Each structure stands twice: as structure tokens, then as C-alpha cells.
Amino acid sequence: MKEAWRTSVENLDILRTSFHFSVEIGRWAQVVHSSLDFKWTTEKRQSIDNAAGDFIRSLHFDAEDAFHRPPVYLRHVSSSSGEDYLIVVLHHALYDGISLPMLFGYVKAAYKGDPPSTTQFHTFSRRIISLEARATDYWASRLKDVHPWAFPRRVPSTPNAWRASKAVNAPKETIDRFCRRYEVSAQSIAQAAWAKVLVISSKHLDVIYGQVVSGRTMAGSENIIGPVFVSIHPAC
């Protein structure tokens, strides 16, 4: 298993990517290394309980230099009851939801000694940035007279992230039936609901908000292991 992961890190440039911030330019750079930085550790413990939490608490990412090495960490945990676990810690700058099963599929193929050829993320990232530039120009021009509005905080200001939620009491069958009737997806309904929340909260009829898109519709992006998600599309 360890060798399968080593082969994967050797072959996939996104797993050999570190990040550096240029103060002068005000941009993050991603740096692909030819040298291998393979951070595999082993741990024996009484129980597997809390192993993942303990592992991630031992890692620190509160400064820019924490990313000067590729943020990929692997830990093999053996419990005294004879169980073996592998804990994989990856920063979200290295993957998206579609990548994960592909990454594990790649490791599995490497384990069997037959890793497939794959398109590297960095051959693609320039295209993503180029698209971002074009989209930014477009939306900046389109929204030039729009004024930002801050969502009112319901809790006192805190340095940490905060989250609020409210359960929707509609059963899944009702939502599915509604979607079929109007030929829309559940996501469309959620977006319409969010737009309505914004309209009511802001007391403005014209609202705009962002929607993260996968970016996997770009030609050639289907099999790339990496954070392909292109951008956040404004929805009006």
C-alpha cells in the first residue's frame, strides 16, 4: 500500500505541488516539484478511535510557510486489536469532489502494478486561470453599477467560521414529486429558495449570488485528478 501511494505521488503532479505567496504580486503560486516529498508515518495505538482527529491536530497550517511542502499527509495506524487504517490528509487546494474517487482508483491501480496514464492538472490550470480572467472581465463589466450588501450577522463577530442551519420539514418524496412535476432539479429549488431568502433579508428585488460549478464540462477535464472547479458563477 505504501509503495502504491509512493508511485501515485511520483506520477501525479498535483500530489507534488506546494504553494507560495508572492507579497510583491499579491498572488499565490503553485509549485510542482520533481523531488519527492513523501510524508508517510506509522503509529501504533490501543484503539482507532480519534486517530484521525489526533493526526490532523498534530499538523499546523496557520502560516504561509506551512504550504511550502505539498500538503499531503499519510498515516498508517495499527490498533492493538489488529486493525490497520490509513489516514489521508489532503488540502482542498489539491482536489475536488470528483477527483477523490479517481485518486483512490489510481492508487488501487498502482497497488496492482498498473497505474493508468492521466492528464496532469498543471497542463490544465493555465486554461482555468485564462477562463477566470475572461469571466472576471465579463462580470466586472456586467455588475459595475451593482452595490454590495452584507448579510446581517445573527451572532456576535468571531474570528472563527460560524454556521447556521434550519431544518426543512418537507419529506424527500414531496420534493422529488415537485421536481418531476416542474421538470427541475432539487438544486434549482434550493437556489430559488436562497434567492428568496436574500430578497427578503436585503429588501431588494434584484439579488445576485454565487454558485460553485464543477468545471468538469471543460473539454479534456473529465479525468484530471486535481481541483478542476473553475469558478463561482453569479446567478441573478
Place this chain on the structure above:
Amino acid sequence: MRTAFHVLLTLSQFPVVFEVVVNTASDTIELRSAVAVNEEVVKVVEQLIGNFESCITYLSESPNEDISLPDVGNQLTSGWPVHQPRTQEAEKPADPRVVETIISELSAFLRISAENLREESSLLSLGLDSLKVTTLSHRLRERGISIQPIDIIRAGSVRGVASASVRESEQDTSSQEESVSELDQLLWQDLPLESIRLDSDDQVEITAATALQAGMLSQVISMWIRGVYQVLTGPFS
């Protein structure tokens, strides 16, 4: 001005209502149909819609203003202005191979005989909705035709899709690509190579991070949100 014609047909035991809406303000003609859900009837309706489209296209694209159509066509079209095609999409010749591929994919995907599909066939009339266009976009990409789902809806017709996909390949992105290269150059100049390399043999390649990568890196540093990390565990042997 909107003018509507209603036609009630009875196909087998199923009633079918057609509504033709002529909107002179937006220069469009819409054919709407309400039909009981029955595959046989739907096939007949699709054929009728296809024939209707052919008539309309013939009317709108024919250089000869003195048009005579057989049967029902004359009654429906009396007094209508004859328009030349308005949009560039309609004028632009589509690559016949691309059109052929799109028709064959559409035919397999929507289970409609390819004979009933024409360049000017309206995709929405054929039953393509916002959910189906995503699948169609994937299927077309597998056949080497790259087009976003939203552009399929905008294109409206087989010919429109063919033209839009051609345009995508011809799209000029050179100015943006130049600025991306310039950005990479600046990063190369600004970042000290000796502090970037992991060891003396390390060969590095520097490119700008994408916007969302940058956003998540900055977010983690400022808030150290553990949730941005994916912790994956699983037994293995």
C-alpha cells in the same frame, strides 16, 4: 402583437391540442402542444412538429416572397410577413459532419428516428429539457463535439449547436493566455528559487494558483478551519 391558432386533433383515442403563437414583437413563432403521455402519440406529434418547422423554415428562408404552400399552410400563413433569417447562427453554414454527429447522438439519446431530425429542428420541441442537455453535452463531448449545456439551450436547434461548437474551437483566448504567461513570469522573478526547491536536485515549475485554490489557502491560514482538509480513513490490509 400575439396571435394564437388552436388546432384540436384526435389521434387514435388521444386528443392532442396544438397552439401556434405568432409574436411579431419578438419575431418568433411558437408551436405548443398538449398531449397525453403515450409513446405512439408522442411520435406522431414529434413528426407534426418537425413538419411544421420545415414549413416555417421554408417560409422564412425562401428568397422568393411569392410562396405557395399546399393545404393548411396557405390558410395559416396568409398575411404573414416573410422574414429573412435574422441571426448569424442561421446564416452560418454548419459543418455537415458535426451536424450528422449531433443528429445521430440526438436520435439515440431521445429515441427519435434520425429521419425526423433536421438541421433546423428545435431541440426544446423534441423534448430536450435542462436536465437532459447536461447528458447530451457529455455524450457530444465523447464524440469530439465540445459544447456547454447552457449553450445547447441557447443554440436552440441542431444547426445552432453545430455552429456554437465550431465557434468554441475558434474562440480567441490568446490575449488571456498571454496575460497568464506574464503572470507566471512575474512569479518566477519574485519567488526566490533557493527557498522554493525542496533540495538541490529539485526541478520546479511555477504557475499561478487558481482563484479558488488561492481562496482556500488564505482561508485556512486566517482561520485554520480544519474542515477545509479532507480526512479520509478506511481499513486496509
